Every structure is written in C-alpha cells, then in structure tokens.
Amino acid sequence: MSRSFTSLTALLLFSIGGASWAADSVSAKQQTVSPTLVAPLKRLFSHSEHEAPFLRMNVACTECHSFSVKTGPFDPLAPEVKKGFLMPDRKICHQCHLEKIQQPRRNQCTLCHQDTREIMPADHKNSWRIRHGQFAQADADSCKQCHSPRTCTECHTQRDLAKPAVHRPNFLMTHSIQARANPQSCVACHTSPSQCTDCHSRGKR
Amino acid sequence: MLLFCGVCLAPRPAFALFSLYSKTTLGFYRDSDQRAHYPLYYGFHFTGVHAGEAETQADLSLSNDLSGTDWKILPSQLLVSIPLADSFAEAPYRRTRLQLGRQFFAESFELTLLDGVQVPFYWTASSGCLIYGGSLRTTDLVDTWSTPLGGVTVFSEVLGAKARAGLSARGTGFAEQAVYASVLRPFATVPLSPTVLVKGEMTPGNEGGSQFLGELQFVPADGFVAGLSHSIRSPKRTSSGTQQTLYQMLASSAQRTEQVWLNWEPAPSWNVQALVRSLGYNSGFREETGSQQELSLTWTLDASQAISPVFGHLSGYGGELWDAGVRYQRKVSERFEFLTELSAARLDKINAIQGWAYQLRGNVHFIPAQRMATDLWVEVDRNPLFDFDARVIGSVTFFH
Numbered sequence: 015m016s017r018s019f020t021s022l023t024a025l026l027l028f029s030i031g032g033a034s035w036a037a038d039s040v041s042a043k044q045q046t047v048s049p050t051l052v053a054p055l056k057r058l059f060s061h062s063e064h065e066a067p068f069l070r071m072n073v074a075c076t077e078c079h080s081f082s083v084k085t086g087p088f089d090p091l092a093p094e095v096k097k098g099f100l101m102p103d104r105k106i107c108h109q110c111h112l113e114k115i116q117q118p119r120r121n122q123c124t125l126c127h128q129d130t131r132e133i134m135p136a137d138h139k140n141s142w143r144i145r146h147g148q149f150a151q152a153d154a155d156s157c158k159q160c161h162s163p164r165t166c167t168e169c170h171t172q173r174d175l176a177k178p179a180v181h182r183p184n185f186l187m188t189h190s191i192q193a194r195a196n197p198q199s200c201v202a203c204h205t206s207p208s209q210c211t212d213c214h215s216r217g218k219r
Numbered sequence: 220m221l222l223f224c225g226v227c228l229a230p231r232p233a234f235a236l237f238s239l240y241s242k243t244t245l246g247f248y249r250d251s252d253q254r255a256h257y258p259l260y261y262g263f264h265f266t267g268v269h270a271g272e273a274e275t276q277a278d279l280s281l282s283n284d285l286s287g288t289d290w291k292i293l294p295s296q297l298l299v300s301i302p303l304a305d306s307f308a309e310a311p312y313r314r315t316r317l318q319l320g321r322q323f324f325a326e327s328f329e330l331t332l333l334d335g336v337q338v339p340f341y342w343t344a345s346s347g348c349l350i351y352g353g354s355l356r357t358t359d360l361v362d363t364w365s366t367p368l369g370g371v372t373v374f375s376e377v378l379g380a381k382a383r384a385g386l387s388a389r390g391t392g393f394a395e396q397a398v399y400a401s402v403l404r405p406f407a408t409v410p411l412s413p414t415v416l417v418k419g420e421m422t423p424g425n426e427g428g429s430q431f432l433g434e435l436q437f438v439p440a441d442g443f444v445a446g447l448s449h450s451i452r453s454p455k456r457t458s459s460g461t462q463q464t465l466y467q468m469l470a471s472s473a474q475r476t477e478q479v480w481l482n483w484e485p486a487p488s489w490n491v492q493a494l495v496r497s498l499g500y501n502s503g504f505r506e507e508t509g510s511q512q513e514l515s516l517t518w519t520l521d522a523s524q525a526i527s528p529v530f531g532h533l534s535g536y537g538g539e540l541w542d543a544g545v546r547y548q549r550k551v552s553e554r555f556e557f558l559t560e561l562s563a564a565r566l567d568k569i570n571a572i573q574g575w576a577y578q579l580r581g582n583v584h585f586i587p588a589q590r591m592a593t594d595l596w597v598e599v600d601r602n603p604l605f606d607f608d609a610r611v612i613g614s615v616t617f618f619h
Contacts, residue, residue, distance in 0.1 A: 071236055114238055114274075115236070115266075117618065118590065118591060118616065119592075120584065139484070141492055141494065144480075145434075148416055148418065148432060151327070152381050152401055152403040152416065152418075153374075153381050153403070156312065159312050162266070162276065163296065164264070164266075164276060167295050167296050171295045171323065172278060172280065179582070182542070182544075183544055183562030183580060184562055184564045184576040184578045187566060187602045188566060190570075191537045191538045191568060192533065194469065194509070194535045194536050195510075195533055195536075195537060196474075196476070196535070197470045198474045201454045201465060205331065205454070205464050206357045207464065209465055
C-alpha cells in the first residue's frame, strides 16, 4: 500500500510539475464589472448614522479620508485634484463591515451589495457545499478576504442553536441510511459518539 | 514577553471596535414516547478589534432541555489573534500573527477544535510556515476528550501551484506521527482549464491511518464545470483514550469515495448540479458499499426569490432512500424574508421500517427593530414513526 501510494503521489506531482512548466503562469480572472449596490455610491454611506459609533470608537476623519494627492513628479502645473483622491475606497468599509460588525441580517454583505452572487467567486457556485473544505485547507488565509473564523465554526462546531436547514428534510427518519452509506460524512461536524447515544441509548432528544 | 513584543511591533490604529450579539432559541417537540421537550439555547458572540489590531472572537453557548436539568456551557471559540508583522499590500489578508485560545483547526485532513496556539508566519505574500500546538477537542464539545497535538506546515506558491507540506505528532507521548502534503494547481490557459488537487497523509507505523484525496475539475464549456475525485479517508481519534469516535462506531477501516459532479449554468438565473458517488468501507462484519445520486436545480426568479427542486437516491447496507423536494425562498423586504420547503421520501431501512416520510418546513425571518432579529421555524412531519409530528423553534437575536 505505501509503495503504490508513494509511486502514485510521485507520478502525480511529476505530472503537475511538467504541466506547470509547459503552461503560462496563471492569474485569477479579475472581475471587471462593479457589483450592483443597494444605493448609489454617494448615498451608500451615511455620516449621520456613523457619527455616534465613530465618536465612541474614536475614529478620526483621516482614518477614512487620506487627503493625499498624487501628481506627476516633474509637473509643476499639477492637474486638478479629482474627487476620487479624497474619497475612501471600499476597503475602508470592509475594515469594519467584513465579518467584524454584525448587523441584523442573514448575509452581512447585503448591507451594501444587492446581489451577493455578483461578488461571490466563481468556484463558490460549483458544488461548493461539498467541496469547500479541501480548498479552505489548501489556503485558509485566502478565505479571510470575505470570511472570519466564525464562518467555519457556525456550521461545524457551534452548538448554541438548532439549525434545521443544515440537514436535508426528513433527516430524523433517513439519517441511519446516510450514516451507514457514508459514515465519513458525519464527522465533518460530529465526532463524539454521544451524538448517537444521546437518542439511541439515553433518550435525551 | 512574546505577547508584549507582538503588541509593540504591530501598527496601532487610533480606534478599537467591538461587536456583540446574543441569541436566545427555544424549541418544542414530542419524542416517540410522547414526552415533551423544550430545548433552550443561549448564544453569546463577541468580536473585538483592539489597539495594535489584535482581534478577539468569542462564541459561548449555554444549552439545556427544559424538561431536564442537564445544562451545558459550550465555548466553541475563544480566540485572540495578535499581529506580529504588517500584512502585504498585494495580500492584506496574509499576516504573520499569533492565534491563541480555542480555535477551529483544519490542517491536512483534520477538522476539529484546537485548544492551543497557531502561528502562521509569512516571509513573503505567498509563502511561509504554520506552527501549531495544543490539545485537540471533539467538535461536539459534549465530552472531555482531548489529545495533544503539535506540528509544522510549510507552504508556498510554486510554478502557479499552492503547495503545503508538513509533519505532526499527536497522542500520548506524541507517538502518532504523520507526514502530509498537498498541491493545488489551476491551469487557466490549458484546454478545459483543469484544476488539480492532490493531498496525502502518511502515518508511519500505522498504514491504516493514511489518507488520500485526488481531485480533477475541468471546464468543458462556458457555464459548465465538471469534476471527479477519489479519496481514502480515515478520521482519527480526538482522544488519547480507548473510547470510539462516531466514525469508529460505524466503520472499522478507512472509507473510499469516488465521486463525479457537474455544475451547469445554462442561463444566469439557472443552476443545475448533479452528483454521483460510490462509497466503500469495512463495517467490522464485512465490506460494505454505498451509492448516492443527486440532482438539484436552482431557478433564481430575481434577486429576491428562488425555487430549488432536488431529487436524490441513496443506498447502502443501512437501507435505501428515494427522495424529492422543493424549496422556495423569498426576501420580501429588508426586514422580512421567508422560506418554505416540502419533501417526500420513500425509505426501506435495514430494521424493516418501510414507508413514506413527508415533511413540510418553513422559516420566517423578521427584523422588528434596528438591533433585533427574530426567526421562527415550523416543521410538520408524517412518517412511519409519527402520524403527525410538529416541531417549533423560535429565536430572538439582540445586536448590542
């Protein structure tokens, strides 16, 4: 088993290395169209709504507005300053609103984005529920562009609420068939045998 | 000392940020003996960004069945993340940091909780190492099992591939050692745009503990993605004792899985997913096999509503299952959304329970005030065990 495993791994790695050498370098396809926002950019941010929390958090104007202007280094007659140099970009909003501040809505991104499918990476639409694990394990920090550690624990470890939609309908009747057909599928969230014995031996649920 | 140095070295923003929400959930159902159960859950969730950009995430839960006295306090996450260096301009999400406390751990094939420390160290935006150590805990958090774990992983982007390799040791005296590696390589300019993922873990001295995953994804045409994979998985104990894990209650060997899937978007508002799976393992009595087929469609009518029918078949030594269902969800306004789902299943189980099972369930999500959200789940079942079974779950979330 170990010899064949080693040989197979070596063959696959050699093939990948050869294909890597033959192929051009890869870069992710960049999104060229701005996502649809729930309001025009100028109205999306409300200074009056943010005034109290900013005061509480001691946020100064310069935390968001750089007030820095870049001009040509050898041009004494600098072009007129465009408004965009003074306005913060979306990364400023994301510093607080990307999984740090929780708003009363299911998907925090809908605070500004009308359709989350537009901002979702393409691979998230390809059977992502069953495949996201191996990609997250391959590069966990890349998930931090949109997600915090709580995104993982909410499904896999959080036990403070009942989540009916995690399992398919009729799971009470069908879970024994699922567990015996695919036992490894259970351990994505459940590792303790008490998950079974609580009902089947102790009648707790 | 390390903490003090970490706080001193990291840049200091002028502000600190705190977000806190708590959720209370109460349910009702009757079991097969007609006893009433009132499960009560309370969850407390805190996120803080402090001076020096250290971050805290805490998730605590308190749960009980009001018909009993079995209270549990379950900290599912108690994490402090202290930056030790600046992030990278081209990858601001990559930052050398110290993560301390109870945290989610997903290295190699592991998927559990770690009470300890993880230190991702980046020497460039695409390469570095991860040092980790502590005590592994079961994700169910209801037992006191734990096992020590320590290891190191080195990662880098090489020739367009994301590669990781490392070694770990766990168990009493760190006697259970493992070597693991993975390579993820997309080929965007090659015909069919394949993406290859190969991952393996070897446990010297314990061949039955080795694990493997190989996956190939390709794009035959625009809007059409397909893939196939083969895996051999052997979930490990999260205990240094002799008690079985949930997996070991069902299987005495590693499980092999082959699966083929495809994803098709014929139009922006349509998504079709199909999956075929073959499974096999040894149950301790004999070699068992299983198969699964699933077809699901999602029709997004507009940005606020979608319909999703799904059809499935599952068979194994536990029985056979055919099911079909449809889900409809709609966001009526910023403050009100709902979903409803109807499903019917034909079962034939190994314990001679046969028949039809029906379920109608629905959810209403309503925001009555700026800092408050409510949820109501209602579920109605009819199956060989219950002529009529209704379950209700209500929750209130406060955002402080």
